[in-house]
Amino acid sequence: MKIILTGATGFLGRETALAAVRRGHQVIAIGGSRMPEIPGVGRTLQADLTEPQQAIETLLLNEFPDAIINCAGVPTMEACDAAPEKAEKLNAGLPRFLAMMANHLSGRLVHVSTDMVFDGDKGNYEHTDKPIPLNLYGQTKLMAEKDVLQFGKNHAVALRVPVISGNTPAGDKSLHERLLVQWSAGKTTPLFTDEIRQPVSASNLGDVLVELCERSNLSGVYHWAGAEALSRHEIGVRIAKHFGLAPEKFITPTTHAAAGEKAARRARDLSFILHPLQGKLKTRVQSFEEILSEMQVPAQCAVWHAEQTGRTVVRRLVKGVDF
Template identity: 45%
Template sequence: MKILLTGASGLLGSAFARSAKRRGHHVLGIVGQFSGSVDGLASQRQLDLRDLNALESLVLETFPDAIVNCAAITEIPSCESDPETSAQLNVALPEKLALLARHLFATFIHISSEQVFDGKQSLYRRDSTPNPINEYARQKLESEKRVHDLATEFATTLRLPLLNGNSPSGTRSLHERLFQTWSRGQTATLFTDEFRQPCLVDNAADAMVELCERSDLKGVYSWGGDKPLSRFEMGQAICKHFGLPESLIAPAERGDDPRFANRQASLAFDLTPLSGKLKTQPQAFVDQLDSLIVPKPFRAWYNSL
């Protein structure tokens, strides 16, 4: 299968490229300013994804069997401070890709976020009503609507949670950001009352490849690890995995502090609508940790301990 992949140099995109290659697929990856090579790509192109005309020309030139969209601006502060710019990638890009997928009769896998929900329910199901509480989440929900309005027969949206993994830059994922904090001589403050259902990026990528190969799983689904954990519990497990002292993390409560009003308290999901149909299965957090390595930018700090 020929697959066009946006966001190929990111944490999720690079994992997808590796997974797709293992399953024998030919992946053309689109990167932005990333100058290195991405393992798993059959070919790699630099393109400003805000240039929708150039994107259209490339898609029509390559005529892929599937389009996978991993490109997004995911930082909540960036979306809040400049929603017009972030919407170019978070809304206009997937809308254009959906239109092109429909034109080519191609499968379209669009990545959305757990954050379309408000975090007030104990468990979210496939038919739960979204209620975004920040600009990033609002843009992701709008992208879902536009994608499925334009390409209902071809599109699958996958709502993903907090991701673990080893990114090309070594600075993108959960454990990598903790290492960045520690290498600066700082203690990482982690909430005991904020819960997420973290997922290894390689596991999510395997699920995405399966979705590319299936014609019967269109619509919107959630994916994640096997159960929710507090941020502090994740930090404890990461410290233990790397043999680091737990004193590197400090517990805190988000409570009703207005500074965290745009962060959800708990995002837990029923994954059975999708896990019951895929060979790939949700992983326990402890099993996810087995794949993590010390990030390259912080190995000198780690080795100095």
């Protein structure tokens, strides 16, 4: 299958490109400000996708891909607030254009959405629950979901995903990396005991996105996550223990009430029900223990970690990728 992948220089996009290569597909990987450098991916290019028609319409028409995976985006609440025009173009305009093109080419579109289309009041969200986004990030992602389904018709999937964990080349992007970087700098981290998330690993999600390209009978909005809904505090404690660190030395439990105004726009419980996708895919839902087992100490924290724990970091390959 020929797959055009946007956002290939990003955290999720890179893992998705690797998953597509592992599964024997031909990938054309598109970066934004950077050129993708991904083992096994032969064709790479850079394009500013805020104006997608100018940037990639010719490419799409010439290449006639079997599938498009959209991992490009402005992926946080803070980044969207800082650049609202870019957020609207990239998070909503780009998926609308890709959905129209997928429909025109009779190819698949697999678009990545977010748990933040919900307000977090209810928790255990089903894919049919009414989204109520609390911020511009959630609003632009919700706009995209509607357009992807309207214009992509039965060719398109919008997959809502939660906070993503994994290892990144710079070692400073995912949750465990940010925690270890803070702790190695002598800081402690306040973590909410009453904010629930259901983390997923980037490598597992990469497999799911590619499997969705392969499964042309699936369209619509779906949910995917890890198996366990945990408080941010529990997530931090289990990460600390996984790395042989005493959680009480590095983590302070806190609550939304104690944080006051600072927590006003934070969603409380974004846990997901994974039905019906869980029963339809070959890719398995991972336990949090499995997600932990993929986490590695970022290179810049290795000396500090060895001093703290007496453990030497052995670099391992996670699904063939050496960080």
